[in-house]
Amino acid sequence: xxxxxxxxxxxxxxxxxxxxxxALRDASLTxxxxxxxxxxxPSGSGKTTLLNLLAAIDTPTSGxxxxxxxxISTLSDRDLAIFRRRKLGFVFQDYNLLHTLSIxxxxxxxxxxxxxxxxxxxxxxxxxxxxxxxxxxLEKRVFQVxxxxxxxxxxxxxxxxxxxxxxADEPTGNLDSKSSAGVMKxxxxxxxxxxxxxxxxxxxxxxxxxCERILFIRDGRIHSQIHRLGSRESFYEDILSSLRAQGGDxxxxxxxxxx
Amino acid sequence: MTLRRISISNVKGMxxxxxxxFASSVLAVLVFYLLASxxxxxxxxxxxxxxxxxxxxxxxxxxxxxxxxxxxxVLYSSSAFIRARKKEFGLLTLLGATKAQMSRMIVTEHILIxxxxxxxxxxxxxxxxxxxxxxxxxxxxxTSPIRFIVVIPAVLWTSGLFLLLFVFIxxxxxxxxxxxxxxxxxxxxxxxxxxxxxxxxxxxxSLLLIGGGCGTAWFVDxxxxxxxxxxVTAVVSLGTFLFFAxxxxxxxxxxxxxxxxxxxxxxxxxxxxxxxxxxxxARVLAAVAVxxxxxxxxxxxxxxxxxxxxxxxxxxxxxxLTFAARGETAPETxxxxxxxxxxxxxxxVTEEIVLEGLVTPSQAENGTLLIPETNFNxxxxxxxxxxxxxxxxxxxxxxxxxxEPNGETVPMEVVYGxxxxxxxxxxxxxxxxxxxxxxxxxxxxxxxxxxSLAKGAADGDLAVFAGYEFDNWRDSLDAIKRIRSxxxxxxxxxxxxxxxxxxxxxxxxALTAMIGLFVTVLFFIASGSMLYFRLFSEIEEDRxxxxxxxxxxxxxxxxxxxxxxxxxxxxFAPIAVGSVHCGFAMKxxxxxxxxxHWPFLGVFRFALAAIAGFSxxxxxxxxxxxxxxxxxxxREAAA
Ligand SMILES: Nc1ncnc2c1ncn2[C@@H]1O[C@H](COP(=O)(O)OP(=O)(O)OP(=O)(O)O)[C@@H](O)[C@H]1O
Ligand SMILES: [Mg+2]
Numbered sequence: 090x091x092x093x094x095x096x097x098x099x100x101x102x103x104x105x106x107x108x109x110x111x112a113l114r115d116a117s118l119t120x121x122x123x124x125x126x127x128x129x130x131p132s133g134s135g136k137t138t139l140l141n142l143l144a145a146i147d148t149p150t151s152g153x154x155x156x157x158x159x160x161i162s163t164l165s166d167r168d169l170a171i172f173r174r175r176k177l178g179f180v181f182q183d184y185n186l187l188h189t190l191s192i193x194x195x196x197x198x199x200x201x202x203x204x205x206x207x208x209x210x211x212x213x214x215x216x217x218x219x220x221x222x223x224x225x226x227l228e229k230r231v232f233q234v235x236x237x238x239x240x241x242x243x244x245x246x247x248x249x250x251x252x253x254x255x256x257a258d259e260p261t262g263n264l265d266s267k268s269s270a271g272v273m274k275x276x277x278x279x280x281x282x283x284x285x286x287x288x289x290x291x292x293x294x295x296x297x298x299x300c301e302r303i304l305f306i307r308d309g310r311i312h313s314q315i316h317r318l319g320s321r322e323s324f325y326e327d328i329l330s331s332l333r334a335q336g337g338d339x340x341x342x343x344x345x346x347x348x
Numbered sequence: 349m350t351l352r353r354i355s356i357s358n359v360k361g362m363x364x365x366x367x368x369x370f371a372s373s374v375l376a377v378l379v380f381y382l383l384a385s386x387x388x389x390x391x392x393x394x395x396x397x398x399x400x401x402x403x404x405x406x407x408x409x410x411x412x413x414x415x416x417x418x419x420x421x422v423l424y425s426s427s428a429f430i431r432a433r434k435k436e437f438g439l440l441t442l443l444g445a446t447k448a449q450m451s452r453m454i455v456t457e458h459i460l461i462x463x464x465x466x467x468x469x470x471x472x473x474x475x476x477x478x479x480x481x482x483x484x485x486x487x488x489x490x491t492s493p494i495r496f497i498v499v500i501p502a503v504l505w506t507s508g509l510f511l512l513l514f515v516f517i518x519x520x521x522x523x524x525x526x527x528x529x530x531x532x533x534x535x536x537x538x539x540x541x542x543x544x545x546x547x548x549x550x551x552x553x554s555l556l557l558i559g560g561g562c563g564t565a566w567f568v569d570x571x572x573x574x575x576x577x578x579x580v581t582a583v584v585s586l587g588t589f590l591f592f593a594x595x596x597x598x599x600x601x602x603x604x605x606x607x608x609x610x611x612x613x614x615x616x617x618x619x620x621x622x623x624x625x626x627x628x629x630a631r632v633l634a635a636v637a638v639x640x641x642x643x644x645x646x647x648x649x650x651x652x653x654x655x656x657x658x659x660x661x662x663x664x665x666x667x668x669l670t671f672a673a674r675g676e677t678a679p680e681t682x683x684x685x686x687x688x689x690x691x692x693x694x695x696x697v698t699e700e701i702v703l704e705g706l707v708t709p710s711q712a713e714n715g716t717l718l719i720p721e722t723n724f725n726x727x728x729x730x731x732x733x734x735x736x737x738x739x740x741x742x743x744x745x746x747x748x749x750x751x752e753p754n755g756e757t758v759p760m761e762v763v764y765g766x767x768x769x770x771x772x773x774x775x776x777x778x779x780x781x782x783x784x785x786x787x788x789x790x791x792x793x794x795x796x797x798x799x800s801l802a803k804g805a806a807d808g809d810l811a812v813f814a815g816y817e818f819d820n821w822r823d824s825l826d827a828i829k830r831i832r833s834x835x836x837x838x839x840x841x842x843x844x845x846x847x848x849x850x851x852x853x854x855x856x857x858a859l860t861a862m863i864g865l866f867v868t869v870l871f872f873i874a875s876g877s878m879l880y881f882r883l884f885s886e887i888e889e890d891r892x893x894x895x896x897x898x899x900x901x902x903x904x905x906x907x908x909x910x911x912x913x914x915x916x917x918x919x920f921a922p923i924a925v926g927s928v929h930c931g932f933a934m935k936x937x938x939x940x941x942x943x944x945h946w947p948f949l950g951v952f953r954f955a956l957a958a959i960a961g962f963s964x965x966x967x968x969x970x971x972x973x974x975x976x977x978x979x980x981x982x983r984e985a986a987a
Contacts, residue, residue: 146442147531167446174444185439185534189358201351202445246443 091158092254092286093120093143098152099309100138112138114309115152120288122253125280127297128290129332130306136290137182139306140256143288144179145169156254174203178247180257182290184239186231192242193227199250217245220275222268236263244272248279255279257289261296273299294332298325305335351449355456367976369425370465372877376418377469377510378476379866383407383414384502385477386484391494410863414870419513421874425881426458426521432885437525438533451522455515462514466507473506474498551595557587558929565932569939584929585638591925592637593630597623617910621893622917629882629918636875637922640962641929643871648934648955650864654857655954656941661853665846667699668821669828672717672841674811679704682812682838686831690818693827699817701727706802707811707841708764716762716789717813720798727815728778736776738794744776746790751777762791765804769797811841821846872962876969879919883973887980894981908978915977919970920963927959 100113113135120126128136141147143154145161154161156172164172178199186195193214200210218224221241226234234242240263247255255276261269277299279285291297298321305313315331317324359366386392387407430437440450478496485493525533561584568576600623626633673682683702690697703726706718725735734753736744742757757772771793793801802810818824828845835843894907934952 141531144442145530146534170441170444170446172444173442177442177444179442185435187358187436187439189360189436190354191357194354194357198354198440199443201354202440202443202449207350 090122091119092122092156093288094118094155094158095139095143096153096155098139098142098154099150100135100142100147101150111309113142113149116306116309116311117152118304118311120286122286123280123284125277125287125299125301126289127300127303128288128306129292129297129303129328134306135309136306137258138309140179140258140288140290144177144256145173146179174199175250176253178250178252178255178257180244180247180255180260182258182262184243186239186243186246188231190231191227192223192229192231192234192238195231196227196242196245196249198246203250205250213249217249217275220271220278221245222271237265237268240264241268241272244275248275248285251279251283251285253285255285255287255289257287259290259292261291261293266295269293269296272296294325294328297328298322300324303328303331305331307335351453352456355453356460358453359457359460366461369429369877369881370461372421372425372874373418373461373465373510374469374472375870375873376414376421377466377506378473379870380411380414380418380510381470381473381502381506382477382480383411383866384505385473385499386481386494387411388499388502388505389481389494389497390499406860406863410867413867415509415513417867417870417874418510419517421878422513422517423520424878426517427524428878428881428885430454430521430524432888434525434533435888438530441525441530441533447522447525450525451519454522455518458514458518458521459511462511465514466510469510470503470506474503546594546597546601548598550590550593551598554587554590554593554595557583558591559587561587562929562932565936567939568936573936573940581642584641585634588637588925588929589630589634592634592921593627596626596630596921600626618913621910622914625914625918628886632878632882633918633922636879637925637929639871640875640923640926641933643868644926644930644955644958644962645933645937647864647868647958648930648952649937650860651954651957652937652941654861657853657857658850661846661850665844665849667815667817668824668846669816669818669831669843670814670845671831671835671843672705672811672813673835673838674707674809674841677838679812679814682835683814685834686814686816689827689830689834690816690824693824695818695820695824695827697816697818699730699815701730701815703727703813705811705813706764706798706805707809708762708801716791717811718762718798718801719790719792719813720795721792722795724792733778736792738792739772740794741771741797743771743773743791743793743797745773746778746792747775753777764801769801771797822850823847825851868958868961869965872965875922876919876965879922880969880973883915883918883977884980887977891981904982907981911978911981912974915970915974919966919973923959923962923966930955930959 095116095118098113098116099111102110102112116135116139128139130136138147142149142152145154145164148162156176161169161172186192187198190198196217197210197214200213205213214227215224218227221244223238223241223245226238226242231239231242240260244257244260247257257276260276261272264272273296276287276289280287287300289296289300297303298317301317303315304311305315313331315327317327387404392404437450440453445453477499481494481496561580564576564580568580600619604619604623679702683700687697687700703719703723705720705723708716708718721736721738727733728735738744743760743762744753753774753776755774757774759770760773762769762771773791776792824845824847828843828847832840832843894911898904898907931952934955938952
């Protein structure tokens, strides 16, 4: 069943005084409940733009986004807030942690906003912290931890409330293969155990191999996709060969380290 | 964990940014309580302290000013904070915070700051109010000092008012965030900076406006001051804004073009950044410049007024004591009693004139005082004035003016003892009669006429009219009181003394000066804080920028130098411009006071004192801001 539908989404930046940039052109996609989807494409191809539109962070120049059959542009402020708080988890490419709060406070923010009881918050916190291997930095301030640790904290914040839909922008961009595997397993777990729907942007074929379907995006258009049929390892090979077929665009320099 | 806890963490995490805001709020609370503790003091309210009423009025007005001031100050600071935190609110929105939740968070933060500000302000204010009450008692000259107590109504008013203020402003501030514009909120900090547009014509216009306004101020005089004041202020304010928005950019762009200058030292880094900083902060800088010009001018004017006050008193009272009385006692006896009283208080009389005269009922309320010519000339001689020589059947009206007598005479009728005398009268300028003439008309008649009038006079119509001068007149208040009660038995016609009028006005000027000082200091501190906030509201971007510079090999020391230079311009350009404006305003003032012999420099020196005071505060702010800013910029770069 479709949880998310995008119809002919376009987003044009600039205009009037500067030359307009078509960051996204007529992108349409349907995401079924519980699907784990990867989005790949060269830098500047419009991946972040697509994610922003799906999360209602940004408004499309044209086209609509429907979640559970409801056009999100028609939601009231309150319903939009409730949707974001209960159903959505978003991981930014540049983390966006609040510097005034500790790592722990950053992570629990969605639960606090939803007035979850302190005991429940605590158990959820230790669970995700353990999954992502960041128990030892919880008390620290944002500027006291490394980029990879910040990234994992941002992921923890996006999944702590077990959202039904997770939109992640290069969640493993700054991680070594071990941490990266930890993150991917946590996402996989969310999808398998809780039926979460995940849409993840990545440049890393290894991370992408955890997905069930990969969308390839170029110049603002979704131009092809591949499905996972067999094992993760064979899917990894499929992804690499697709990328090669597209001329190596979007290939991560680190692709070979996982082989 | 609750939202409230998060709010508290947030305030703690932004400690440095909040520091100046907090300190200024504490100061406002403190000053407000000090004034309120006097205004609402039971002794004052119940009227146990004489003369406190007028003072109360003055203090009430300054309290209103403080509240209005604090309102705008807190409003401005809060919106500066919110702007700096757009990203945070964008993120919270994305995490599903409702507008109500964020509003509650902002209001909680304001309450936290308000509560602690009130607590600290009162904590300091209560002990300090003891000093304040002592000072007030001294200034008002009350015999027993006003009791030191914690004035409960003042505490309640202060805390109630300021908490309300913070909650109200917190609520207003929440209007700045909209849940629909997440992207804009998130990108606020990385919004591409457009290079400032600059128009040479607007820059020239700004200089013309300022020049025109100041030129007008230079030539204004007592007659044109009032109609010119508002338009000139408006024109100069507009000019100043355009100056900071355009001309400053123009100057910097010009400097940028001169490569010999640009590539020397660290000028490239300093100037290219400063262009943005000036343009973005033009409104604040112009506001500080214009307001500081106003405040410095007001301070200068108050102190000039205080300084001219002694002159005014001396002019209004050419003699330290003058009186007129009529009764049975002989003038010599009265004079010797007065001298005795003065001697008791060891007051050295340097000039004494005792004149006999005759009171005739006439148009003037207390009758006309007739003085024989010989008596008058004695007085005139002793005070170095021109002698009078009258023809027969001639008289002179003494008028309290400086000038040359003219020879014209007018026949006037004097009625006394049932008879009417027609006398040729002329006016005779004689400044020393200054005050008495307002209650008695003074007429000098020739000796023979006086004699014939006095012969048949009733005892009660004979009057004594005396003037004294003494050097230590400031100590004569007590003696004057005793003289007054002595003369009251003698049917006192009138008594005026320099010391009484001096004392009466001394309180008012001292008070005005004190209130002026309060408000001025408060303003300077507030404006310093505003600049400080502006600086810190951009620190996220600056941190990134300086981090990059450091990676490119610019040493921390050099970055420090660049920052210092920029801050120097930022903090001192407004005072410099404000001082120039003030100079012209002071010129206007000295034009108006010219008849009172106040040259430009004499007037300007008070403004200079205010400028010096402002500069000191600004230096403190500059140093504090630089230290905190550099530390904050490098804090993350180090991690
Ligand atoms: N705020 C903006 N204003 C103007 N153009 C923008 C803006 N944001 C993105 N663009 C442009 O839109 C295009 C798509 O950007 P987007 O951030 O979606 O790329 P991306 O696929 O996420 O790239 P990357 O892999 O590097 O993150 C780019 O050409 C970019 O330059
Ligand atoms: Mg991107």
